[in-house]
Amino acid sequence: MREGSATLIRREDYLAPAFWIRTVDLSFDLDPAKTLVTSKMQIERNSAVAHGPLRLHGEELNLLRVLINGESVSFRQEGHELIIEGAPDADFQLEIRNTCAPEKNTTLSGLYTSGGSFFTQCEAEGFRRITYFLDRPDVMAVYTVLLRADKAKYPVLLSNGNLLESGELENGRHFAKWHDPFPKPSYLFALVAGDLVAREQRIRTRAGKDHLLQVFVRRGDLEKTEHAMNSLIASIVWDEARFKLPLDLERFMVVGVSDFNMGAMENKGLNIFNTSALLASPATATDADFSRIESIVAHEYFHNWTGNRVTCRDWFQLSLKEGLTVFRDQEFSMDMAATPSARAVCRIQDVRQLRAAQFPEDSGAMAHPVRPDSYVEINNFYTATVYDKGSEVVRMYQTLVGRAGFEKGISLYFERHDGQAVTCDDFAQAIADANPGSELSTRLDSFKRWYSQAGTPRVQARGSYDAASQSYTLTLKQTTPATPGQDHKLPQVIPVALGLIGAEGQALPLQLQGEATASGTERVLVLDQAEQSFVFVNVVSQPVPSLLRGFSAPVVLDDGLSDAELLTLLQHDSDAFNRWEASQRLALNRILAAVRSGSALQLDDAFIEAMRAVLRHTELDPAFKELALTLPGEAYIAEQLDVVDPQAIHAAVEAAQAQLAAALRDDWQAAFEACQISAGYAPTPEQSGKRALANLALSMLVLDATRSGDSVWPGRAYQRFKDASNMTDRLGALSALVNAHAELAEPALARFHALFKGEALVIDKWFALQGRTPERDGKSFARVKQLMQHPDFTLKNPNRARSLIFSLCMFNPAAFHRTDAAGYVFWAEQVLALDAINPQIAGRLARVMDRWSVLAEPYRSAAREAVARVAAKADLSSDVREIIERALA
Numbered sequence: 001m002r003e004g005s006a007t008l009i010r011r012e013d014y015l016a017p018a019f020w021i022r023t024v025d026l027s028f029d030l031d032p033a034k035t036l037v038t039s040k041m042q043i044e045r046n047s048a049v050a051h052g053p054l055r056l057h058g059e060e061l062n063l064l065r066v067l068i069n070g071e072s073v074s075f076r077q078e079g080h081e082l083i084i085e086g087a088p089d090a091d092f093q094l095e096i097r098n099t100c101a102p103e104k105n106t107t108l109s110g111l112y113t114s115g116g117s118f119f120t121q122c123e124a125e126g127f128r129r130i131t132y133f134l135d136r137p138d139v140m141a142v143y144t145v146l147l148r149a150d151k152a153k154y155p156v157l158l159s160n161g162n163l164l165e166s167g168e169l170e171n172g173r174h175f176a177k178w179h180d181p182f183p184k185p186s187y188l189f190a191l192v193a194g195d196l197v198a199r200e201q202r203i204r205t206r207a208g209k210d211h212l213l214q215v216f217v218r219r220g221d222l223e224k225t226e227h228a229m230n231s232l233i234a235s236i237v238w239d240e241a242r243f244k245l246p247l248d249l250e251r252f253m254v255v256g257v258s259d260f261n262m263g264a265m266e267n268k269g270l271n272i273f274n275t276s277a278l279l280a281s282p283a284t285a286t287d288a289d290f291s292r293i294e295s296i297v298a299h300e301y302f303h304n305w306t307g308n309r310v311t312c313r314d315w316f317q318l319s320l321k322e323g324l325t326v327f328r329d330q331e332f333s334m335d336m337a338a339t340p341s342a343r344a345v346c347r348i349q350d351v352r353q354l355r356a357a358q359f360p361e362d363s364g365a366m367a368h369p370v371r372p373d374s375y376v377e378i379n380n381f382y383t384a385t386v387y388d389k390g391s392e393v394v395r396m397y398q399t400l401v402g403r404a405g406f407e408k409g410i411s412l413y414f415e416r417h418d419g420q421a422v423t424c425d426d427f428a429q430a431i432a433d434a435n436p437g438s439e440l441s442t443r444l445d446s447f448k449r450w451y452s453q454a455g456t457p458r459v460q461a462r463g464s465y466d467a468a469s470q471s472y473t474l475t476l477k478q479t480t481p482a483t484p485g486q487d488h489k490l491p492q493v494i495p496v497a498l499g500l501i502g503a504e505g506q507a508l509p510l511q512l513q514g515e516a517t518a519s520g521t522e523r524v525l526v527l528d529q530a531e532q533s534f535v536f537v538n539v540v541s542q543p544v545p546s547l548l549r550g551f552s553a554p555v556v557l558d559d560g561l562s563d564a565e566l567l568t569l570l571q572h573d574s575d576a577f578n579r580w581e582a583s584q585r586l587a588l589n590r591i592l593a594a595v596r597s598g599s600a601l602q603l604d605d606a607f608i609e610a611m612r613a614v615l616r617h618t619e620l621d622p623a624f625k626e627l628a629l630t631l632p633g634e635a636y637i638a639e640q641l642d643v644v645d646p647q648a649i650h651a652a653v654e655a656a657q658a659q660l661a662a663a664l665r666d667d668w669q670a671a672f673e674a675c676q677i678s679a680g681y682a683p684t685p686e687q688s689g690k691r692a693l694a695n696l697a698l699s700m701l702v703l704d705a706t707r708s709g710d711s712v713w714p715g716r717a718y719q720r721f722k723d724a725s726n727m728t729d730r731l732g733a734l735s736a737l738v739n740a741h742a743e744l745a746e747p748a749l750a751r752f753h754a755l756f757k758g759e760a761l762v763i764d765k766w767f768a769l770q771g772r773t774p775e776r777d778g779k780s781f782a783r784v785k786q787l788m789q790h791p792d793f794t795l796k797n798p799n800r801a802r803s804l805i806f807s808l809c810m811f812n813p814a815a816f817h818r819t820d821a822a823g824y825v826f827w828a829e830q831v832l833a834l835d836a837i838n839p840q841i842a843g844r845l846a847r848v849m850d851r852w853s854v855l856a857e858p859y860r861s862a863a864r865e866a867v868a869r870v871a872a873k874a875d876l877s878s879d880v881r882e883i884i885e886r887a888l889a
């Protein structure tokens with residue numbers, strides 16, 4: 001039974017807590033079936049708040065006793081609250097004793113077991129599933145934690161901070177006592193107990209301090225932790241160099257767990273990671289895995305300052321830490337990439353991700369501002385908007401005040417707020433105050449609309465050249481579409497980085513009317529009105545504008561450029577991002593034209609020759625070529641349409657792919673051969689770029705061969721699959737066979753499974769690949785249903801559920817959207833099945849139907865019916881209920 005009713009929590013209702021908890025002494029007697037928790041809290045009234053009862057949060061707990069200053073006290077329990085009316089005015093000690101049942105906790109929130117060890121996940125509101133507490137981020141306490149457990153089963157006992165003492169107890173038990181000197185909110189608490197081993201590294205930082213770094217994993221996984229350790233060290237070095245933010249702990253621990261709802265968690269000094277975001281070896285992880293691990297390790301480490309030293313006042317401010325920390329990890333990855341081209345590749349990948357996940361969110365039922373105004377279940381708001389759009393907002397601060405100005409702003413932010421729980425406004429104010437007179441501080445209030453307005457702004461740009469006066473007038477207009485609950489939007493502050501390209505492809509000097517001289521060939525215009533014109537003078541010839549360089553703002557740009565102009569940008573733009581963007585626009589225009597007209601797609605020679613030129617280019621990096629030659633994703637294409645027919649989109653993409661495969665066959669072969677690597681495996685940008693292009697080329701060659709009945713390339717792919725010395729090449733070859741529906745796909749899949757039996761993360765890839773196989777005669781969908789019965793499949797492990805179910809429902813539109821509605825029926829069943837186990841994961845799957853209302857018939861009605869079916873179920877979790885109700889609103 002679900003307790004408590006789902007109430008809407010509003011940002012404007014924020015009240016400071018009536019009490020502060022200053023210190024907490026926790027002791028745990030760890031037992032999987034029944035863990036005993038004793039909590040002694042030093043509490044004082046918040047003098048700024050009127051008198052009232054002490055209300056503590058608690059969920060799924062068994063309360064044993066409540067003492068104030070050692071005496072029993074009367075209390076009552078209401079829903080998820082423990083209410084004590086008679087709390088003293090003077091400071092007091094509250095002692096609570098309760099039990100919880102880690103083994104039965106399938107939600108993976110609070111204290112739970114995985115593979116026979118204990119782990120915690122407390123963000124956002126999991127601590128209340130461990131003991132009664134003021135479980136809100138503005139209550140910060142100093143924690144001392146005593147762990148007791150069976151020594152043979154749980155030889156390693158960890159919690160936040162420093163180890164004070166450890167030793168033996170009776171009956172084969174032992175203990176460890178930890179103390180974290182930094183006051184922290186409860187969501188940053190963690191404990192781990194289990195049979196784990198650690199990779200250790202001692203480092204000395206610039207400041208001359210010594211630190212112990214440890215990565216804890218299950219016994220067999222130790223050799224897969226080297227990359228994570230290297231990433232951690234690189235992160236520490238980077239944060240000190242770039243932002244002057246040092247490691248503030250003697251010991252920094254990272255732990256891997258295979259049952260985890262998210263990627264990882266930044267608990268103070270004790271980060272806990274999904275093994276998928278931590279473990280890597282060349283044989284089991286792809287280049288993409290290596291780079292994801294690097295960025296997640298960095299992300300969690302960076303949270304130590306942006307999130308932990310300065311935390312969020314309330315959960316509406318989540319982007320304060322998440323947007324900022326994603327920005328920091330993206331900057332880190334770019335700095336690690338070293339060459340300008342590799343930096344651009346990072347940026348392109350981040351933008352592709354934003355467009356695939358955040359843009360649809362911003363135009364669907366769950367559209368919400370970066371700082372939401374209300375929520376029912378905070379777990380539903382760990383979203384692409386809060387994280388990725390939030391990061392773009394932080395990037396715009398940097399664009400507006402410059403890199404040095406931004407670093408000054410960050411310093412001021414920590415000077416002002418270290419040790420505090422603050423808001424997005426506090427962050428904005430610090431950056432602005434550190435940069436008086438800047439483009440940001442002169443329009444801070446309107447800039448902050450990025451936090452309050454949902455929806456992706458549309459920017460229309462039109463240029464007109466006047467040869468007589470040698471002037472070029474660029475007119476920019478902006479609108480933001482209505483989103484649920486927000487009908488009217490005000491203009492936003494949009495930094496538009498741009499350059500002008502001349503007839504010979506040269507970058508033209510930029511001089512605005514009224515300026516004495518030109519200043520450079522790239523600059524940032526600030527659009528902050530509904531419509532503005534900018535006049536460039538001394539423009540010698542009709543230019544092609546290169547707008548929104550580096551994706552300088554998270555908007556949809558309509559620049560009205562012709563094919564010829566896009567081809568100029570593809571050839572000559574000095575901005576690699578816009579060069580890539582031109583390739584995508586050329587492809588998108590063709591796909592959209594086919595979808596809109598309902599006719600079969602036929603690629604023209606101009607496009608094919610442009611793609612051939614990219615592929616043959618002698619100076620472009622393989623990594624860039626791979627990105628430029630990859631067609632826009634189906635979700636992004638769907639975004640451009642008012643009415644979405646997923647099958648029509650898929651058919652157009654498949655046709656474009658087949659034609660590119662055939663028309664460029666010799667060039668694909670040449671690219672494939674040119675990208676072979678003789679050196680030993682390293683997940684460097686250089687090597688991974690080559691592997692990416694080789695894999696794309698191979699998939700094109702196999703696709704084309706399968707269509708024409710030629711067996712040479714499928715045979716080569718199979719051979720490469722068998723002989724591969726790393727997972728990137730092996731999975732690339734396997735995917736080429738599977739996605740082309742080649743005959744050799746079946747034996748390859750069987751062989752892959754046999755080869756990696758027992759490697760959970762690789763078996764996840766095996767499921768995911770099949771879940772994403774492009775539909776052919778209903779077979780892909782049928783296979784997913786059949787794989788649900790596979791002995792290796794389980795709904796209980798989030799990675800496994802994601803690998804099969806999410807792959808189908810989120811990343812395989814042609815298999816999912818069926819005219820017989822079977823995909824939607826399957827979705828509804830799985831949402832309900834998951835909801836009984838793990839509401840957070842179920843809520844995430846429920847999001848698949850965010851955009852049902854833009855689907856074409858018959859999909860639209862069938863999708864709505866499936867959503868209604870879920871809604872009709874009594875007893876839904878608040879997670880799923882909120883998503884479903886928003887979808888139906």
Ligand code: ARG
Binds near residue numbers: 265322840
């Ligand atoms: N703060 C974590 C991170 O982004 C994510 C934890 C989210 N947890 C949750 N239950 N929603 O690094």
Ligand code: ZN
Binds near residue numbers: 321325
């Ligand atoms: Zn984070």
